[in-house]
Amino acid sequence: MTYLFETEEHATLRSSVRRWSATHIAPHSAEWEENEEFPASLYARAGADGMLGVGYPESAGGGGGDVTMALVAGEEMVLAGKSVGVVAGLGSHAIALPPILKHGTPGQIERFVRPVLEGRAIASLGITEPGGGSDVAGLRTTAVRDGQHYVVNGAKTFITSGTRADFVTTAVRTGGAAHGGISLLVIEKGTPGFSVSKKLKKTGWWASDTAELHFEDCRVPVENLIGIENAGFLAIMVNFTQERLMIAGQCVAIAELAYRESIQYARDRHAFGKSLSGFQVTRHKLADMASRIAAARALTGELAVRWARGEQTPALAAMTKNVATDMCSFVCDQAVQIFGGMGYMRETLVERLYRDARLYPIGGGAREVMNEIISKAEGY
Numbered sequence: 143m144t145y146l147f148e149t150e151e152h153a154t155l156r157s158s159v160r161r162w163s164a165t166h167i168a169p170h171s172a173e174w175e176e177n178e179e180f181p182a183s184l185y186a187r188a189g190a191d192g193m194l195g196v197g198y199p200e201s202a203g204g205g206g207g208d209v210t211m212a213l214v215a216g217e218e219m220v221l222a223g224k225s226v227g228v229v230a231g232l233g234s235h236a237i238a239l240p241p242i243l244k245h246g247t248p249g250q251i252e253r254f255v256r257p258v259l260e261g262r263a264i265a266s267l268g269i270t271e272p273g274g275g276s277d278v279a280g281l282r283t284t285a286v287r288d289g290q291h292y293v294v295n296g297a298k299t300f301i302t303s304g305t306r307a308d309f310v311t312t313a314v315r316t317g318g319a320a321h322g323g324i325s326l327l328v329i330e331k332g333t334p335g336f337s338v339s340k341k342l343k344k345t346g347w348w349a350s351d352t353a354e355l356h357f358e359d360c361r362v363p364v365e366n367l368i369g370i371e372n373a374g375f376l377a378i379m380v381n382f383t384q385e386r387l388m389i390a391g392q393c394v395a396i397a398e399l400a401y402r403e404s405i406q407y408a409r410d411r412h413a414f415g416k417s418l419s420g421f422q423v424t425r426h427k428l429a430d431m432a433s434r435i436a437a438a439r440a441l442t443g444e445l446a447v448r449w450a451r452g453e454q455t456p457a458l459a460a461m462t463k464n465v466a467t468d469m470c471s472f473v474c475d476q477a478v479q480i481f482g483g484m485g486y487m488r489e490t491l492v493e494r495l496y497r498d499a500r501l502y503p504i505g506g507g508a509r510e511v512m513n514e515i516i517s518k519a520e521g522y
């Protein structure tokens with residue numbers, strides 16, 4: 143199935159991303175997942191081949207198009223590459239670059255955005271802290287102005303691509319308490335006082351590296367401030383809305399992959415003298431999976447179109463994220479059930495997808511936090 147908004151251009155993009163992912167990711171995905179890392183050279187390959195710049199303006203080194211193109215490219219990369227971890231790692235720029243593109247100066251866009259889209263640098267986003275991620279307004283990493291520098295102290299955790307990022311778009315406290323004192327600073331690798339404190343081991347997304355970062359009297363030049371001082375909270379919230387759209391798209395893709403694997407297995411596997419798909423209960427499981435994927439795809443497509451039109455839709459994004467993540471958890475669980483014991487074995491893709499899916503009701507804003515956003519918007 144495809145999104146309702148898709149045109150010839152999306153179809154062309156789908157086939158080129160499919161070919162690229164089948165060549166450069168799929169043959170290695172199982173090995174990279176087990177190694178808990180993919181080679182850094184893949185960023186360079188993806189950048190050179192235009193895979194990282196889909197949906198980004200050509201003036202910044204991207205390939206043009208809008209968020210609907212990025213959604214479709216992300217889906218094909220999951221379907222054909224068969225590693226959610228690789229797609230998450232390669233795609234960490236999708237959460238790190240938009241605030242720079244939107245609020246950065248032309249000089250900052252040249253310094254930070256272009257090299258990443260061209261595969262010459264790796265970008266991460268640093269919002270979450272060891273003390274908490276949901277309460278962004280309460281973040282504790284401080285950045286105190288000292289002449290032409292900010293002196294940064296604090297820590298960030300669960301940072302995707304954090305072990306090898308060339309820079310981190312970092313949320314810091316430059317002002318008073320709560321949301322009015324938050325800014326975004328680009329902190330570059332090699333800045334004295336910035337270190338990777340550890341690489342984290344995870345339930346899923348094994349091929350993507352995830353890190354805890356430490357800042358101790360780290361002097362960051364004031365020219366690395368993105369936008370206006372103390373105005374970072376709104377930029378972070380807008381960025382979250384786009385992230386939630388991309389997360390919903392990833393959930394649709396993961397579920398679609400688990401569904402396709404399940405159809406094949408249900409046809410091939412036999413029990414009691416017939417194929418699993420010969421049992422009505424299996425066919426109905428598959429029908430439920432298909433129906434829920436279709437529903438989540440429809441909502442995700444609507445959100446994408448609204449976002450591409452420039453509508454600010456935080457509540458719709460929160461609803462879409464919850465619908466898509468719940469759907470993905472359900473579908474991956476059903477896929478494991480259809481596979482039986484094999485669904486619990488590391489050699490099957492559905493076992494990995496089941497683990498990967500567990501992140502989505504947490505990452506990019508927990509399910510409960512989404513419901514708070516919806517409640518506020520609905521005015522209960």
Ligand SMILES: Cc1cc2nc3c(=O)[nH]c(=O)nc-3n(C[C@H](O)[C@H](O)[C@H](O)COP(=O)(O)OP(=O)(O)OC[C@H]3O[C@@H](n4cnc5c(N)ncnc54)[C@H](O)[C@@H]3O)c2cc1C
Nearest residue numbers: 267268269270274275276300301302504505506507508510
């Ligand atoms: C694999 C992975 C990759 C990630 N990548 C990044 C990244 O690149 N950059 C980044 O900045 N962060 C990243 N994160 C962090 C992620 O966004 C946070 O984990 C998430 O926002 C939740 O924050 P927390 O883990 O601190 O949970 P907490 O804030 O400690 O919340 C814990 C739980 O409490 C409940 N809860 C919290 N608030 C409320 C509320 N208001 N009402 C009701 N219940 C509530 C929820 O059940 C929630 O799951 C990543 C996380 C993972 C696991």
